[in-house]
Amino acid sequence: MRLIILIACIVIVVAIFSTQNSQPVSVSFFVWNFQASLAIVVFLSVISGLVLGVLASFFLRLTGKRKAAAGKEPGTAPVEPGKTGA
Incomplete structure (x- = not known):
């Protein structure tokens, strides 16, 4: 829920900034110019x-998750049922 609120706040701030800076600009990206x-x-x-x-x-x-399931990360080896880590 906090992530959604954070994203919403960022979008609102960017929208306000954008509307106050609406003059046309020239954009060049690789071979495109517009x-x-x-x-x-x-x-x-x-x-x-x-x-x-x-x-x-x-x-x-x-x-x-794939590495952990394969037991490739230290401390994440799969434990067989009925056994404890000790």
């Missing part, structure tokens, strides 16, 4: 950063 509103450029940059962060977190957790 003009767009600064509001759109900033908003899309923040959204793409959030999406990339969530995807990176997802894949890091996924690989961590």
